[in-house]
Amino acid sequence: MxxxxxxxxxxxxxxxxxxxxxxxxxxxxxxxxxxxxxxxxxxxxxxxxxxxxxxxxxxxxxxxxxxxxxxxxxxxxxxxxxxxxxxxxxxxxxxxxxxxxxxxxxxxxxxxxxxxxxxxxxxxxxxxxxxxxxxxxxxxxxxxxxxxxxxxxxxxxxxxxxxxxxxxxxxxxxxxxxxxxHETNFQRIEGASLGTMIGIYGRLMRQPVYAGYALSVAFSTGAFFAFIGGAPYVVIELIGASPQDYGIYFILVAVGYMTGSFIAGRLSMRYGVDRMIRLGVAISTVGVVAMIAAALWLPLSLFGLFAPMGVIAMGNGVSQPSGVSGAVSVDPGVAGSASGLLGFSQMALGGLLTFIIGHALSDSAWPLIIMMAVCTAVGYGAFVHACRSRLRAARATLSEARAGD
The missing domain is CATH 1.20.1250.20 (MFS general substrate transporter like domains)
Known part of the structure; x- marks a missing residue:
């Protein structure tokens, strides 16, 4: 059909x-x-x-x-x-x-x-x-x-x-x-029981390539959730600005994310999934370094917080569509399940990080900055793991083909 x-x-x-x-x-x-x-x-x-x-x-x-x-x-x-x-x-x-x-x-x-x-x-x-x-x-x-x-x-x-x-x-x-x-899925799987669902999720989590891409997306999203969980406290309690100021400056974050997504839409076909993820992580890393530098050498300010976050969001916009595509492409026969598990991991990790940052912040913005830096680094590490796992699998397949000849 x-x-x-x-x-x-x-x-x-x-x-x-x-x-x-x-x-x-x-x-x-x-x-x-x-x-x-x-x-x-x-x-x-x-x-x-x-x-x-x-x-x-x-x-x-x-x-x-x-x-x-x-x-x-x-x-x-x-x-x-x-x-x-x-x-x-x-x-x-x-x-x-x-x-x-x-x-x-x-x-x-x-x-x-x-x-x-x-x-x-x-x-x-x-x-x-x-x-x-x-x-x-x-x-x-x-x-x-x-x-x-x-x-x-x-x-x-x-x-x-x-x-x-x-x-x-x-x-x-x-x-x-x-x-x-219109309908797009014409290769249905049999059965929809809880046991079948658990089995599919178990199969996906045992695939290093899927786990790498999914964790890469989850941790890059986690940096964003950490920010929205901690930034209101930093803005209102530490900087002394108003909720209206927070709303106005948050536009920088939204614009950054939309700009990154637009770049991804224009360039993904030309450069491919993996190179787009590397580009996005590089952009986000620039934002993290800028936020650290601002915290070290400048007084805490709205621009010093939101401008680097806008760069981080731009990097996420560049990398996340490719990360999602990489994850749901690992096993196309269960693309829906792969998408659901990916979404769950994003929201679950984001909720956990929001809870942690809410308890970690007191008289300094450093817990927020450190958490965002760690999320960016772990996300890139997960992506590297996915790439290496896929390369090993390709080499194993090639070796088996040669042995069969």
Missing amino acids: ERRTPPTAMLIAVTMTGPLALNIFQPSMPNMARVFATDYATIQLSLTLFLAGVAVGQLFYGPLSDRFGRRPVLLGGLTLYVLSSLVAMVAPTVEFLILGRIAQALGGCAGMVLTRAMVRDIYTRDRAASVLAYIVMAMAVAPAIAPAIGGYLESWFGWQASFLFVAVFGALVMAAATRWL
Whole structure:
């Protein structure tokens, strides 16, 4: 059966659903605490458990899409996303709100997993990296614009408007996906049991090439999560700036990431996956060195923190699409599962690093800077491990072929 190429714009829209819902409601959180007569920490659970739902949900969407196809599983996830957004909008208690947010996360992460798998179904390894680069840009755009949209909706209409906005956006995306997003997986695996899923994940984790690429992506993402976990404290408590200043300077990070993704989209086909990862790591390393130098020789400042982070984000934008393509290309027959496990590792490691940095920061920004430097170094080490493992496997295959002759 012929595969029809999904429109890239459609894949981008589907990918944006999860990141848009992640933090569009953040400007409403203080008001929601008053509305539900609870404390801020309880409302914060609706964000923390959303991240947990995204991490866990990705583990299941991959195997399900390998078994039943990408399209029906994606449409099911989008349906859950829309319905749960409406549940959250009319939640009578904070408990209902949190449950709605968890379901919203489980629905929203479908697009994050399945677009990567669909791209790999259609394109070759290097071409997939190029297409993924443009899709990954949505992961930077949506979180960057969502708080601004949520802030205006909160001011004009109240906290429920953000959830209505997300539900309407999800419904439009679902309608468009029903019309234009065709099935891409025609090599289904048999069975969809828990045992089968665990077996597939075990098989992937035992492959050094997959583990190397996946860990490379996870740790480069980890540097970003460490930053968003620690930077607000550094900005407000150590530098003495305002939350508005944080929001304005964070644009440098979003622009850096989008620029890197655009570069990857333009150059991945020409230079290939591995060279793009090396280029991205080199750019991120320049940013890390610049951040260390600024901390050593200059007073702590917003520009000294965010400008180097913008360079690090640019490097991540260059390297991550190729890292994702490298990981999901290792075993194309289970590309959905590979994408789900990769997404889980990103979110799980990111959540862990966010928790650690929250407890490590006190009167200095050095714990944050050191953690980001370590993440960059470990990510590159994992990539080197993947390259060496693939080279060893190629040599072994060549030796077997020669022995057979």
